[in-house]
Amino acid sequence: MSKPPPGSRGEVGLFVTCLVDLMRPSIAFAALKLIEAAGYTPVVPNTQTCCGQPGHNAGDARSARALAQKLIAEFEAFPCIVAPSGSCAGMIRTHYPHLFDDDDAWRIRAEALAAKTFELTQFLADVAGVTEVPGDFVGAVTYHDSCAGLRELGVKRQPRALLDRMPGVEQRPLDECEECCGFGGLFSVKYPDISGAIAQRKCDNIRASGAGTVALGDLGCMMNIEGRLRRIGDEGTQVIHIAELLAGRLDPD
Known part of the structure; x- marks a missing residue:
């Protein structure tokens, strides 16, 4: 099968995740390779850190909201966000909107990001059609x-x-x-x-x-x-x- 040249299908924001960054960065490089092979240009915002899941799971809503706001601002301009982690992608897609049930402006931004966030294999199979x-x-x-x-x-x-x-x-x-x-x-x-x-x-x-x-x-x-x-x-x-x-x-x- 002939593949489109890298970048011809647009940019994709890659959320590396803090655990991958700290413990096994080779996973992130593998994700980059797969996204490029699918014909997209992966972009990794260098200010990204954590999705806020640990704080959310521990009941620390304040820190979870702060990290969610940071991530939303870093990634909302991309047409798609991909993470090599079902738990981090699940945090963004499933839980982010509920972090802002009392803040309509941020909830709308969270919902928009959630709708275009995918786990890596989900993106490759369902979006890119690899x-x-x-x-x-x-x-x-x-x-x-x-x-x-x-x-x-x-x-x-x-x-x-x-x-x-x-x-x-x-x-x-x-x-x-x-x-x-x-x-x-x-x-x-x-x-x-x-x-x-x-x-x-x-x-x-x-x-x-x-x-x-x-x-x-x-x-x-x-x-x-x-x-x-x-x-x-x-x-x-x-x-x-x-x-x-x-x-x-x-x-x-």
Whole structure:
């Protein structure tokens, strides 16, 4: 399939997310590669920080509103906003408007931003209509559905459809693929024993799938699952963000 040259389909604002920026920036570079391969020009506002989700989840409405206002101002000029995270995209799309129920002007701006915010695979499959991806991964892969992306955005079909575009990938079903990995942001801090038990069940199911690789769309889930696997002595199962799997090898600096 011939692709349009980069930029011919317009600009896209890429919200990197604070966790990706601090813990695994290679996910952001993979997202950039995928957006460019789809024919768009990704733009990364250099003042972006956090979407405000931690404060929102902790009941700190004041800090959540302040960060939401900052992000809205940074991204509202773009025709689309893309995030390699179902939880951050879900925060913007589902929760931002309700942060401003008492402020009509900001609520209208929040609603406008929410309507054009997409999780990465959602954007690639549903907006860009991608039929090819750059990655050349070969092997068996199982997929974990992150809670926020699944329940707040309906991201389920899209990552699997994109994996189907990779001839070397053999998709393996994952038992209880829609069940939480136990991270849940502050949940894992407040209830570590329960979180650990949930993570163990998730890891048992991943190992039982027979796939050597589990892909997913949220770095929080990724760190939680990978950490649990390594603590139980599993050094072989690869835990990879869907962006990195789809993008394949990144060009060296």
